[in-house]
Amino acid sequence: MATKQFTTEEVSKHNKEGDLWVIIDSKVFDLSKFCGMHPGGVSVLLEESVAGQDATEAFFGLHRQEVLLKPQYARLQIGAIAGEEPQIFPRAVGALSMGHRAFQAAFRLPDASAREEDGKRPSQSVFDAMARANIIAMRLGPGPHLKGRVLMDGIVKPEEEGVRLNARGYLDGLGGGTYIGLPPIMNFGQPALRKKVLEEVFSGKKLVCLAITEAFAGSDVAGLKCFAKRTEKGWLVTGTKKWITNGMTADYFTVGCRSEKGMVVLCIERGPGVETKQIKTSYSTTAAFQQVLVPYENTLGEDGSGLQVILSNFNHERWGMTAGSISSQRSIVEECLKWASQRKVFGKPLTSQAVIRSKLAAMISRVESAQAWLENVTYQMCHMNYKQQATHLAGFVCISPASGKLATDRFQIFGGRGITKSGMGSAIEQYHRTVPFDAVLGGAEDVLGDLGVRQAMRKMPRTRVYRPLV
Numbered sequence: 001m002a003t004k005q006f007t008t009e010e011v012s013k014h015n016k017e018g019d020l021w022v023i024i025d026s027k028v029f030d031l032s033k034f035c036g037m038h039p040g041g042v043s044v045l046l047e048e049s050v051a052g053q054d055a056t057e058a059f060f061g062l063h064r065q066e067v068l069l070k071p072q073y074a075r076l077q078i079g080a081i082a083g084e085e086p087q088i089f090p091r092a093v094g095a096l097s098m099g100h101r102a103f104q105a106a107f108r109l110p111d112a113s114a115r116e117e118d119g120k121r122p123s124q125s126v127f128d129a130m131a132r133a134n135i136i137a138m139r140l141g142p143g144p145h146l147k148g149r150v151l152m153d154g155i156v157k158p159e160e161e162g163v164r165l166n167a168r169g170y171l172d173g174l175g176g177g178t179y180i181g182l183p184p185i186m187n188f189g190q191p192a193l194r195k196k197v198l199e200e201v202f203s204g205k206k207l208v209c210l211a212i213t214e215a216f217a218g219s220d221v222a223g224l225k226c227f228a229k230r231t232e233k234g235w236l237v238t239g240t241k242k243w244i245t246n247g248m249t250a251d252y253f254t255v256g257c258r259s260e261k262g263m264v265v266l267c268i269e270r271g272p273g274v275e276t277k278q279i280k281t282s283y284s285t286t287a288a289f290q291q292v293l294v295p296y297e298n299t300l301g302e303d304g305s306g307l308q309v310i311l312s313n314f315n316h317e318r319w320g321m322t323a324g325s326i327s328s329q330r331s332i333v334e335e336c337l338k339w340a341s342q343r344k345v346f347g348k349p350l351t352s353q354a355v356i357r358s359k360l361a362a363m364i365s366r367v368e369s370a371q372a373w374l375e376n377v378t379y380q381m382c383h384m385n386y387k388q389q390a391t392h393l394a395g396f397v398c399i400s401p402a403s404g405k406l407a408t409d410r411f412q413i414f415g416g417r418g419i420t421k422s423g424m425g426s427a428i429e430q431y432h433r434t435v436p437f438d439a440v441l442g443g444a445e446d447v448l449g450d451l452g453v454r455q456a457m458r459k460m461p462r463t464r465v466y467r468p469l470v
């Protein structure tokens with residue numbers, strides 16, 4: 001249906017409560033009924049410069065562009081100004097690189113904000129869609145498990161873009177636990193177990209989680225207390241696990257236990273003896289885990305070598321977390337760039353202030369250095385096997401720039417909106433609330449950083465004595 005055409009004169013006649021039109025980016029909106037429900041209040045809409053006028057500038061200084069794309073607001077449009085064209089477009093899928101944008105679009109799901117709020121498991125239809133595109137298998141990185149699979153309909157090579165959802169709890173819910181819990185099953189599980197679990201997980205039917213952390217031990221995995229005792233029927237596992245990503249929704253738990261020989265890692269299926277309960281954390285649901293009988297076929301690796309199984313996971317786990325963190329930092333820079341060019345203060349866009357440009361420059365340089373670090377380490381990981389990675393990259397990955405200390409200038413740019421859960425600053429608020437966790441996920445940043453430096457020290461040549469340059 002052709003869009004109805006109006007002149008600016010016609011629109012200007014509808015300038016009072018009960019009969020209120022505005023022009024935004026050449027589109028005409030009838031706000032007569034919506035006016036009373038407007039989250040920003042009635043009075044702003046009745047101002048002389050807004051009611052019946054072109055309110056494009058006022059609108060984009062206060063709203064996210066996506067507002068007008070939401071069906072409940074899009075339907076307020078009644079026509080367009082004759083002879084004018086819209087100047088503001090949402091970022092088009094395919095505008096930069098077809099594959100890259102399509103991958104982002106696939107991840108930006110409407111389910112995200114609702115589930116982020118209620119903390120429930122993402123809808124099965126989302127897992128089904130991810131399974132069809134082989135995204136679940138892709139998240140495990142390159143390897144034999146990708147053989148014969150067409151990734152994202154063949155449009156893209158694996159890249160880490162998920163965090164751009166700006167819904168971190170939801171993103172974890174989509175398989176954050178699988179990403180870290182499945183590799184020990186893939187690499188150390190017996191063939192039958194491996195086949196069964198991989199099929200179920202890659203088809204989007206089941207979820208895995210990694211259950212290492214306890215109330216007693218986190219980064220110091222050697223201090224775990226959860227105990228696996230040998231019995232005639234199998235392992236009897238007693239203990240609790242805490243802060244387990246996807247613990248509430250997982251069907252399989254990859255569990256680090258203490259045994260008589262030291263440490264052992266077991267794959268525990270949800271069933272009798274497994275209890276999970278929700279503890280509300282700042283941004284996502286977590287779980288507690290208790291008591292169960294486990295068949296010996298579910299032992300991952302050797303009894304006594306559990307620590308190696310757990311440590312073998314750390315490189316790619318840490319890599320994934322760094323990729324996630326840097327991706328969210330880049331999206332925050334994007335938000336700041338958009339806002340700074342959209343927002344007018346003292347009659348000029350924020351970007352006309354040198355101090356704002358300087359903050360943007362500092363943020364971009366920090367974040368893009370981290371991105372370059374990530375691409376460097378990703379390239380190396382893709383060209384090394386697990387053992388080589390452990391020898392040459394473990395320390396390097398530990399000193400990852402995952403920390404939320406980057407991009408702290410965002411507040412100065414967003415002001416009060418940076419602490420507001422809705423509207424323009426929502427992504428900034430979400431980032432601010434969750435970013436400190438980047439420094440503890442997968443091991444405390446300080447502990448890992450120290451490990452990285454110690455690894456480097458171990459490789460320093462011992463034969464040469466340091467001589468100062470004169």
Ligand code: HEM
Binds near residue numbers: 022073
């Ligand atoms: C089609 C027209 C409009 C729609 C659908 C709309 C919708 C909204 C929504 C959903 C919000 C909540 C914050 C957000 O999600 O971004 C909001 C806030 C606001 N709106 Fe509108 N709005 C419209 C037009 C306008 C116009 C023309 C003005 C003129 C000044 C305005 C002024 C405001 C203000 C001041 C806020 C509070 C924002 C803040 O403090 O961050 N709105 N609006």
